[in-house]
Amino acid sequence: MRNVEQEIKYITNHVFGIKEEEIHVESRLKEDLGLDSLDTMEWVLELETEFNISISVEDGVNFKK
Template identity: 35%
Template sequence: MDESTIFEKVKKIIVDQLRVDENLVTMDSNIQEDLGADSLDAVELIMALEEEFGIDVQDEEAENFKTVGDVVRYIEKRL
């Protein structure tokens, strides 16, 4: 699966979970500052990503996710 396909899936999950406009979701979007995710949102987001991509994300790895691009690159490496 290539980066753009992963990004589109991640973007859809973010839009659904955080209820933000899809135009706000870019590779450079900061998940907390730009998209307004709080700690509960972050946990729910990780769970949705794990289910969608069939991966397990460790808490210490998830703490490094600052931007949407961080998430996409992490998933790309895991698949």
């Protein structure tokens, strides 16, 4: 069973092809992982689905960029 951090890494790898070992808690979505704003919203939707949560648009755009 994966913990939350491992699951987020898995989702990020699966959706965007970024190697899990390149994803860190401190990673910035744009600068470090190369995600643009559309990618970020797709990532948020994946997290919402996987964890059965709701993330507001405001919170979504305020993730580390």
